[in-house]
Amino acid sequence: MNTTEPLCRWHFQEPTGTPRVSEGWHRYELVEREGPITRVEDGICGRFSMELREGQWLNLPRAGCAGLNLHGPQPFSVVAWVKRAPKSFKQCQAVAGMWNETGETRQYCLFLDLTIWDSADSVCGHVSATGKPSPGYEYCMEAGIGAKPVALGEWHQVAFTFDGNWVRVYLDGRLDYRPGLSPYFWPRTINEVGERGSDFTVGAVYRWGEMGNFFVGRLGGLAVYDTALDEEAMRRLHASRSC
Template sequence: MDYYKTAEAIAEHPALVSFWDFQETAGQSRQARGPYAYMLQEREGPIEREEDGVFGPYAAKLRFGQWFQLPRAECPALDFHGKDAALTIIAWVKREPRQNRECQAVAGMWNETEKKRQYCLFLDLHIWDSGEQVCGHVSSGGGPTPGHPWCMTTAIGSTPVSKGDWHAIAFTYDGTYARTYLDGRLDERQTYNPFLYEEGLYDGGAEGADFTVGSVYRSGTMGNFYAGLLGGLAVFDRALRDEELAAFV
């Protein structure tokens, strides 16, 4: 794969909102390419870069407990909500082994504490007999699924995502189905991928969730930390087709 050409194809895609390639040094905000040059802010100290990149020499190295934040007021184009909401998130990740079995939030607008869930790309959601797969969480109400202590509406693939290897993980929502992809392929699973969800996405308004990368706000604090390398992150304002996703990996 020619990743230079891939980066250019992503940056020039007509549905792109923002694309981060994480080439900046620790201590700098990470600025997106594309129509919306949003700036991800480091949280819990400088986030180092490692010479093992996807769209350049480097990738961001998120240690357990670190994340990036983009305040809601600064990223209106990432506020997907309503019955007609549609989106795609693609992240290029190299997970690290760890003992903590907590699920890992990769990117999205997902505030569990204040019941302002909208959408989020996850790994390791331990619901519906799942474990190490790619997950695409969607919520129309913002709170837990009725009859459950947490949100259960999610597309979940069937293939475990290995640690120590680069993978492209993706989640799409088209207003009818949520879908998850692993390395450019729809990771089909009966009932759960594609996942039928016609309710749309929660509208948090001006006081809704921030856009966070590598963590979400839950149980009154930040948690569900992703740990490992992050080589790229791209968000689009529609559900990309299978062939479009395959072309980016």
């Protein structure tokens, strides 16, 4: 298949202190929070990347990014290039998505090191049909989870897809196969919240009344598609150092 045009793609080439503007079907501006967020000359999809220190993140208000409000049976893909850095304490790391745990308006989010189902340092594609914790659990436990660790200090392409029945997790252009968890059978629909749902956030999610689950390191690219890319498309993006 040919890789389709993304809903949004960010290459993070903008100077420190400015909004990061997407290309693709929508031109959305990610705004720094707890910034300024430094642009560094260490890129993967271009000359530069964006370096997130612990506690920093970017935000797109829900009212201004309707194209990323993926819900129902809508297939989608989230693809990112990351270079992880050490974190001061053990906690899962959110890369990007619409995921508000405090308001119980979870929808979808790409995570690393999710800390459920023995997911240490792996790529994780979190999904929710209700926005709430899974029955019998304190947290939402619905996620596709890869088997391989994402090493610190190296550029890696991380991604997950949902096709209406299966969540698949990818690492460096390859399906990160893990029995029962990637592919993860989830024949449900993404939570439809309406106007009161989560913003689209990068580098953190809202939890326990405040922002948390911070990603620490460099982001070289991020894209969201309204289709479930297959492995051939993921390999092509990886080979071309794109997303």
